[in-house]
Amino acid sequence: MKEFDYAAPRTLSEALALLAENGERARVLAGGTDLIVQLREGRCDADLVVDVKRIPELNELAFDPAKGLFLGAAVPCYRIYENAEIAGRYPGLIDAVSMIGGIQIQSRASVGGNLCNASPAADTIPPLIVHRAVCVIAGPKGQREVPVEQFCVGPGKTILRAGEILVGLKIPVPPPRFGASYLRFIPRNEMDIAVAGAAVAVALNADKTRCEGARVALSAVAPTPLLVSEAGDVLINGPLNEKAMDQMAQTAQQAAKPIDDMRGTAEFRRHLVGVLTRRALRNALARAVES
């Protein structure tokens, strides 16, 4: 591996100062499950690696019944799914953090790293989108907040500007009678990259017969994870029958812009979007009814 220097700042301002000093030559390290492999394989390089795991804000995982969840960018997957208070409220996110890699990867991999790595197939991003997460970003000019669906702009590309750090995600308290689900297709049972993925979230009316809110998001079928607002909209306030579900799935299929590659053809991916959105909707509805 090419040589680099290492720093583990204990405060956000120290980290920002290091990034400001070193510009493009510095890279942020969270769990390292993408970065260390990429540095080793020469797919990216750095003169300075800034380990952000000792910064309190980036390690915070706190649920507040009024404000919702604050998920620090460097919190590893296992801390999220082992927290019962969070697991019950954010089921779509839990689906994703419990399927990333294997146990070894989940000990280290963070949601912030998954987001900043900006893979089109990143598993946490569609559920974050349907849970309406907002990115909290700190930089030389202060803090800003950006909805998660606007964070990725292309494969490996995000809206982060030079010197900026993702501090964490704010995820609102889900509405009553809420359910969400994330599903992906991989050729194995575990340890693989999504050929396609779909997240669906629903909020039901008081007698649990109609959707008052619905959101659909996709992964691995476009240059970035995709929010398909129109697909959620077709479910709202209408009867939840087969016809509505088909319409939702078809709308999602139309929004997908898949490519052919070694994992699957565009045609297969489009087919998967139909299957996965329908199944994720069924799961989400079942969870909403139970909630």
Added chain:
Amino acid sequence: MRKIHVHAQINGLPTDFLCEPRQSLLEVLRDELRLTGAKEGCNNGNCGACNVLLDGRLVNACCVLAVEIEGRTVETVEGMATPQGLHPLQRCFMQDAALQCGICTPGFLVAAKALLDRFPHPSEQQVRHYLAGNLCRCTGYDKIVRAVMDAAESSS
């Protein structure tokens, strides 16, 4: 490149070493500390041959920088047996012939230990799920799964 001094607890012993920031925990364990139990299979997080426990959590040592372990606790396969004898998992791996070439074995042992520390009586499905990040090219996994189940039973 500047070498960094790191202090950590490794298999229960306070340990100091110097390393370059680019060196992985796996490289330091094997090349500097001569703890060659953890193996390099893929060097990219996919095979689990390098598994160790970091503060009790199962990690791939090839995906951790050695400088990151400052002040922390590492357990490797070398720490599993005691002067009194082998760990039940090690005994069951031998009894059940859960290894052939043995390259994957230290990783499986450490991963299985992490599993049993957390869930002393796992179902077969739990065992298979927990060990999904460990690859074996020889055994076909069945004997490994059986050895882990037997070890769980023998320590009950």
